[in-house]
Amino acid sequence: MHDVIPQGATDAPPKARGRAIVVTSGKGGVGKTTTTANVGAALAASGAAVVLVDADVGLRNLDIVMGLEARVRHHVLDVLEGLASVDEALVSDKRVPSLKLLAAAQTREKDDVDTAAFRDLIGTLRDRFDYVLIDCPAGIEMGFANAIVAADEAIVVCTPEVSAVRDADRVVGLLGDGRKVQLIVNRVRPEMVRKGKMLSVDDVNAILRLPLLGVIADAPDVIISTNKGEPVALDAASPVGSTYRAIAERISGTRSDEPELPREKSFFEKLFGGR
Amino acid sequence: MFDFIKKLFGPEPSSVTARERLRLVLLSDHLSLAPDVVESLKLDLIEVISRYCEVDIANCDVTFEQQEKQVAMLANIPILGMRSRQAPRAPEPPPAPAPPPASTSPAAAQSTAQPQPSSPKAGAGTGAPRRRRRRKPSGGVNPAPQAT
Numbered sequence: 001m002h003d004v005i006p007q008g009a010t011d012a013p014p015k016a017r018g019r020a021i022v023v024t025s026g027k028g029g030v031g032k033t034t035t036t037a038n039v040g041a042a043l044a045a046s047g048a049a050v051v052l053v054d055a056d057v058g059l060r061n062l063d064i065v066m067g068l069e070a071r072v073r074h075h076v077l078d079v080l081e082g083l084a085s086v087d088e089a090l091v092s093d094k095r096v097p098s099l100k101l102l103a104a105a106q107t108r109e110k111d112d113v114d115t116a117a118f119r120d121l122i123g124t125l126r127d128r129f130d131y132v133l134i135d136c137p138a139g140i141e142m143g144f145a146n147a148i149v150a151a152d153e154a155i156v157v158c159t160p161e162v163s164a165v166r167d168a169d170r171v172v173g174l175l176g177d178g179r180k181v182q183l184i185v186n187r188v189r190p191e192m193v194r195k196g197k198m199l200s201v202d203d204v205n206a207i208l209r210l211p212l213l214g215v216i217a218d219a220p221d222v223i224i225s226t227n228k229g230e231p232v233a234l235d236a237a238s239p240v241g242s243t244y245r246a247i248a249e250r251i252s253g254t255r256s257d258e259p260e261l262p263r264e265k266s267f268f269e270k271l272f273g274g275r
Numbered sequence: 276m277f278d279f280i281k282k283l284f285g286p287e288p289s290s291v292t293a294r295e296r297l298r299l300v301l302l303s304d305h306l307s308l309a310p311d312v313v314e315s316l317k318l319d320l321i322e323v324i325s326r327y328c329e330v331d332i333a334n335c336d337v338t339f340e341q342q343e344k345q346v347a348m349l350a351n352i353p354i355l356g357m358r359s360r361q362a363p364r365a366p367e368p369p370p371a372p373a374p375p376p377a378s379t380s381p382a383a384a385q386s387t388a389q390p391q392p393s394s395p396k397a398g399a400g401t402g403a404p405r406r407r408r409r410r411k412p413s414g415g416v417n418p419a420p421q422a423t
Contacts, residue, residue: 162297196288
């Protein structure tokens with residue numbers, strides 16, 4: 001193996017290896033990147049050392065959702081190819097000091113990623129962080145294979161749509177039996193579910209049969225927060241933010257209750273624009 | 276098409292349509308079978324069974340159902356009656372008293388061949404016990420059950 005990762009990059013005492021969790025879905029546009037950003041932010045806000053790795057080489061977006069795009073100097077391929085050290089490439093989040101980002105390369109292609117080198121990089125990061133969250137590209141090609149190779153856990157993000165469930169089902173099959181796979185159902189509209197106009201979480205999970213980490217409402221908060229580049233998970237007043245924080249607690253094991261379904265807005269909340 | 280019409284005229288919520296579409300699409304994904312393959316499988320099944328029984332073809336239904344970690348095929352094929360063709364086949368099994376050939380014959384042949392030698396001996400036997408007996412010899416290999 002070529003020496004892509006400088007040794008001695010860590011000055012922290014040796015500790016238990018962190019968990020490498022890939023966030024994946026198969027279908028594009030269901031909220032993988034938003035989920036990665038918010039789950040990562042919530043985990044870091046609870047005190048864990050978290051690094052978010054954007055594996056979507058060629059279509060990098062995690063830095064945008066995190067609001068860190070202006071501070072990216074090096075990307076994951078620079079590190080894999082020995083052009084930058086891990087420390088040079090990691091971007092610190094000023095809002096949550098224990099949260100770091102390793103951005104994807106924007107002008108390169110997914111096939112440029114050396115699978116073995118990427119696996120080694122994730123291994124190095126696991127020695128330094130409690131959580132390594134890998135934002136997987138859409139699809140099930142090379143980029144997907146690279147993103148899942150070093151992860152021993154997966155979060156499948158699925159929306160209540162036939163196409164998303166079908167793709168998620170395919171991805172669950174590809175992830176195999178060797179990984180802990182959990183589910184986040186994203187963009188649920190409780191009112192539509194009640195009226196029978198949207199698949200319910202139970203409908204989705206009757207197919208996927210995965211442990212449920214949480215259910216995210218299709219709420220304006222999420223769109224507004226991505227507009228601003230501020231993860232909604234860090235917004236103490238946002239109900240969606242609190243759902244992300246509950247998901248983080250289920251991941252870390254400090255919470256084991258059944259995930260709550262998003263509730264409908266009351267009449268007065270609608271009237272006064274409450275969220 | 277049927278789903279489409281139901282959606283137009285019925286009050287059925289779209290999530291029901293979504294559920295059904297999802298079920299069907301995953302079915303063919305999991306089986307790696309196109310829907311027309313399922314249809315021709317159904318026709319083949321009916322054809323085979325029709326050799327032995329009179330089948331209510333209009334009310335045949337072959338579906339696949341997702342179970343824990345697999346898909347099961349459920350065939351509901353109403354039988355209107357037995358074909359009289361069974362009679363000419365009856366003389367064939369008796370000249371083969373040795374149990375091994377009977378047990379090595381394919382399952383489909385066994386099910387029609389076996390009852391014949393047993394019914395003359397246990398004349399009073401009803402249909403139900405005969406069926407039960409048929410299963411035992413396939414595991415036990417011995418001709419003993421015929422004596423019952």
